Amino acid sequence: MEKSMERQYGFYFDSDRCVQCHACEVACKSWNELELGVRWRRVLDLWSGQFPKVTNKTISLSCMHCAKPACVEICPAKAISKRSGDGIVIVDQSKCTGCRSCAAACPFHVPQYGRTGTMQKCNLCVERLEQGKQPSCVATCPGEALKCRPIEVLQESSTKPAERLTGRTNPALFISGRLTGAELLDLFTSKS
Amino acid sequence: MAGGRVDQERDRLLVSRRTLLKAAGTMGAVMMLEKNAKNWLTAAESAGPGEKVIPTFCAMCGPGLGCGIYAYVKNGRFTKVEGMQESPINGGRICAKAHAAPQWVYSPQRLKYPLRRVGKKGEGKFERISWNQALDLIAGKLKEQKQKYGPESLAILSPARRSYSEFLYRFLIAHGSPNYGHSGICAMQKAFAFTYTLGAAPVPDVPNSKLVLIWGKQPVYSGSTRGNLKQILDAKDRGAKIISIKPTMEPDVAISDLWIPIRPGTDAALALAMLHVIIQEKLYEPRFVAQWTYGFEKLENHIAKYTAQWAEPITGIPADQIIALARTYATTKPACIDHGNGLEHAPSSNSAVRSIAILMAITGNLDKPGGDIFQGSQGTAMPKSVHLRERYTQEWVDKLVGPEFPKAFQPGAEGTSSAYYRIFDSVLTGKPYPVRTIIAPGTQPTVSTRGVRNVLEALQKLDFYVVVDVMRTAEMNFADIVVPVATMYESDHPFEFGGNWIMARNRVIEPLGDYKSDYEFWIDLGVRMGYGKDFWNGSITECINDQLKPLNLTMEDLRAKPTGIVFPTKPMEYEKYSKIFGRLSSRFSKAPYLPQGKVAIYNTTFEENGYDPLPVWVEPPESPTGTPDLLKKYPLILSDFHTSKVYNAGWLRNVPYLREVLPYPTLQIHPDAAGERGIGDGDWIIVESPHGRMKIKAQVNAGIRPDTVMALHGWWQGCEELKLPGFPLLETGANTNAMYSVDYAKAFDPVVTAMSSQTLVQVTKA
Numbered sequence: 001m002e003k004s005m006e007r008q009y010g011f012y013f014d015s016d017r018c019v020q021c022h023a024c025e026v027a028c029k030s031w032n033e034l035e036l037g038v039r040w041r042r043v044l045d046l047w048s049g050q051f052p053k054v055t056n057k058t059i060s061l062s063c064m065h066c067a068k069p070a071c072v073e074i075c076p077a078k079a080i081s082k083r084s085g086d087g088i089v090i091v092d093q094s095k096c097t098g099c100r101s102c103a104a105a106c107p108f109h110v111p112q113y114g115r116t117g118t119m120q121k122c123n124l125c126v127e128r129l130e131q132g133k134q135p136s137c138v139a140t141c142p143g144e145a146l147k148c149r150p151i152e153v154l155q156e157s158s159t160k161p162a163e164r165l166t167g168r169t170n171p172a173l174f175i176s177g178r179l180t181g182a183e184l185l186d187l188f189t190s191k192s
Numbered sequence: 193m194a195g196g197r198v199d200q201e202r203d204r205l206l207v208s209r210r211t212l213l214k215a216a217g218t219m220g221a222v223m224m225l226e227k228n229a230k231n232w233l234t235a236a237e238s239a240g241p242g243e244k245v246i247p248t249f250c251a252m253c254g255p256g257l258g259c260g261i262y263a264y265v266k267n268g269r270f271t272k273v274e275g276m277q278e279s280p281i282n283g284g285r286i287c288a289k290a291h292a293a294p295q296w297v298y299s300p301q302r303l304k305y306p307l308r309r310v311g312k313k314g315e316g317k318f319e320r321i322s323w324n325q326a327l328d329l330i331a332g333k334l335k336e337q338k339q340k341y342g343p344e345s346l347a348i349l350s351p352a353r354r355s356y357s358e359f360l361y362r363f364l365i366a367h368g369s370p371n372y373g374h375s376g377i378c379a380m381q382k383a384f385a386f387t388y389t390l391g392a393a394p395v396p397d398v399p400n401s402k403l404v405l406i407w408g409k410q411p412v413y414s415g416s417t418r419g420n421l422k423q424i425l426d427a428k429d430r431g432a433k434i435i436s437i438k439p440t441m442e443p444d445v446a447i448s449d450l451w452i453p454i455r456p457g458t459d460a461a462l463a464l465a466m467l468h469v470i471i472q473e474k475l476y477e478p479r480f481v482a483q484w485t486y487g488f489e490k491l492e493n494h495i496a497k498y499t500a501q502w503a504e505p506i507t508g509i510p511a512d513q514i515i516a517l518a519r520t521y522a523t524t525k526p527a528c529i530d531h532g533n534g535l536e537h538a539p540s541s542n543s544a545v546r547s548i549a550i551l552m553a554i555t556g557n558l559d560k561p562g563g564d565i566f567q568g569s570q571g572t573a574m575p576k577s578v579h580l581r582e583r584y585t586q587e588w589v590d591k592l593v594g595p596e597f598p599k600a601f602q603p604g605a606e607g608t609s610s611a612y613y614r615i616f617d618s619v620l621t622g623k624p625y626p627v628r629t630i631i632a633p634g635t636q637p638t639v640s641t642r643g644v645r646n647v648l649e650a651l652q653k654l655d656f657y658v659v660v661d662v663m664r665t666a667e668m669n670f671a672d673i674v675v676p677v678a679t680m681y682e683s684d685h686p687f688e689f690g691g692n693w694i695m696a697r698n699r700v701i702e703p704l705g706d707y708k709s710d711y712e713f714w715i716d717l718g719v720r721m722g723y724g725k726d727f728w729n730g731s732i733t734e735c736i737n738d739q740l741k742p743l744n745l746t747m748e749d750l751r752a753k754p755t756g757i758v759f760p761t762k763p764m765e766y767e768k769y770s771k772i773f774g775r776l777s778s779r780f781s782k783a784p785y786l787p788q789g790k791v792a793i794y795n796t797t798f799e800e801n802g803y804d805p806l807p808v809w810v811e812p813p814e815s816p817t818g819t820p821d822l823l824k825k826y827p828l829i830l831s832d833f834h835t836s837k838v839y840n841a842g843w844l845r846n847v848p849y850l851r852e853v854l855p856y857p858t859l860q861i862h863p864d865a866a867g868e869r870g871i872g873d874g875d876w877i878i879v880e881s882p883h884g885r886m887k888i889k890a891q892v893n894a895g896i897r898p899d900t901v902m903a904l905h906g907w908w909q910g911c912e913e914l915k916l917p918g919f920p921l922l923e924t925g926a927n928t929n930a931m932y933s934v935d936y937a938k939a940f941d942p943v944v945t946a947m948s949s950q951t952l953v954q955v956t957k958a
Binding site (some may be wrong): 022037047057132141159 | 212238268271273274275280286289350412417418421423425446447537837848849852853895
């Protein structure tokens, strides 16, 4: 993996190629050997319209390794940090006290707490990235809806119109297809 | 030792790769190696301490040979799975089920050793016995029954077709029984109707198509993770139009340009009405019709009554939408129909599939790029089949206990077959004779076929029931003998062959219990029965090498290529009409499937045997237009999904990573239908039909017809790890198969069996 200072790794999600198969979610659990009940990645559904003109849109979401992560900012134990060189947001399990400040701060309900009570979440399969592999979710996605690259590469290489998710924390996610960034953000503002 | 051979090969390749990289350092050398096995080696190279990466096949679904995977083993434990890059089937991608395989292998539901029932049937009291005892007990019973009642007193139920299926046929034929019990609702129903109309079953050429009609199919959760699904997504990206025909909004509908929300079981009515529009408006290809079809004029007269207006109240699709759909299909060239298993579950199935075949033919979309095409063999030699079909005589067909297809059409493409349900019925009625032993390898009759009440009664009455499985099954407590087999991850055979790819199955871990493989079980039982000559005298090595002879390979040769061999493919030939329309049938007479050498729009073979020569509409046993009187008590239509994103038929609910995705059985219900009944999302509800009840959770969903409710079939297993319950097979359970009619006169297709999965129900809050 290249490590120039400016790089920010992120995800690209094409909602027109996601078919809600949950392969990404289970690949993530299996690869990272997650305990039951903990989800580092989630597949969510959005329904609208009236029969028979119904629309169904999907999003597969994990931690988006925000440029300005709210979790890093709020963590009183300084257990969460943003790596220089690739922008991956990681949790130091030895420092985390399990106070759950991050749960309240994250606009996307990313932080997860298992048996240990400390915060855990997507680490972009950093070990796989270092071996030149894609994160488990991306590598398995049957529809090729997910990609993971430095964010500027994602932007340049997208063959479809794609938008960077806006928002206070500046998440590192590009989305394309029939789901808009506004709809995605709305999903979280209306629910919280 | 299989693992050893793979390890040696990995080390050899890694050493030579490193040496080459060091010595040559040129792109050329690296490229050459990359073509060989780069990705498995990459995975093997990045393995941690104590970790091994073994290439093999996934075993989490069927039919088919399985996707290629890399199985990770750490300190002797199977830990995780990745998709195999080298596999032409899945190209490195796998589904949720494949990823959850280790939890399936280590499930507390696994059988551990052979068992003999010591309590009453259904009670669940067993004692441990040895493999020798199990084989002796089964062979003893089969020999005794063969002598007393004839070999046809044995039936073997068909699991999802994989490479073990032909071993079941081999055992039956060596024994002398024609009773291979096929479900009567899966794949062969479509294959039959297509073959007796077009000479072969066509597949959609999605990559070259401008319009794809996904009809009664779930392309996302069916089959390999790459084939059909990727083709459809790519088609959409390049601007092809996608139309989905099915009762609910599923992921393929969500990506479609248009949804035709058809009522369950009415596909034949829609297809007949489309034929009417296309013929009346002369939107067909007159040259193809004149040269390559038989009986078009007869269809023209016959179809007059099947107007779009006629089909509207039956299908629930407005007439103008049916007309528009027919016009779009007939005038967008090329267009293909991606047909699925949903067409095989109604008494009108044969006519539905025949009508669809005729649509493909008369619109000129048959065997043309972007239409529905006949995929020939890939041009490579094939392994030798272990089927013994050459031994069939008319006597075999005469003795079928409940023919899946009429006797005049047997043996079918796979061999002789009795319908799964009719085998159980023979136990109850004694007609035409009672089957005495049923062996269920990897299949669960109480969740896989309709008429659950009757199946349970038959199991109670049956002389001898043998379960052969990796896991506890729904009706295991009725078994006299339970035979525990290894999962395919614990087995070093056989090889699998499909399309242009062959690979040895490589063992991932040592067996966790007192297991043999399915293959070894049939071979050992064959020897025990005295059929040793037909079963390689008990040698699995000889069995496998015998099959590989036509390819000039041995299992050892294959093992030396851990990710298998990919053969070059022939370029596709189109418009092979005289060849395909002249194909000889699987019947004894070898009479061609199509007597006129043309598309059998009017089917003289059907006519000669007393079946409708032209496609006709048949109502489901219960439906709004067929039995309107029932609507007062049962106002909603019920049908079920055959497949799902995380489960397989009646399996995999015990796998925690999968159960987390779909924790409870649900009934999809439209917000209006739910609202009228005071039902909210997630409420427990009672669903009641004239034939059965179930208790299930409501899933309020705007993407379903308001007059229809649908559930996923196959629920019974609990999940201990998540403390989620299992479900009874009747009454308060969630078994959709208990909900349907099994009236032979109404619920079965008269030609292809096709048991109906439609009924009328009322839904109330529990």
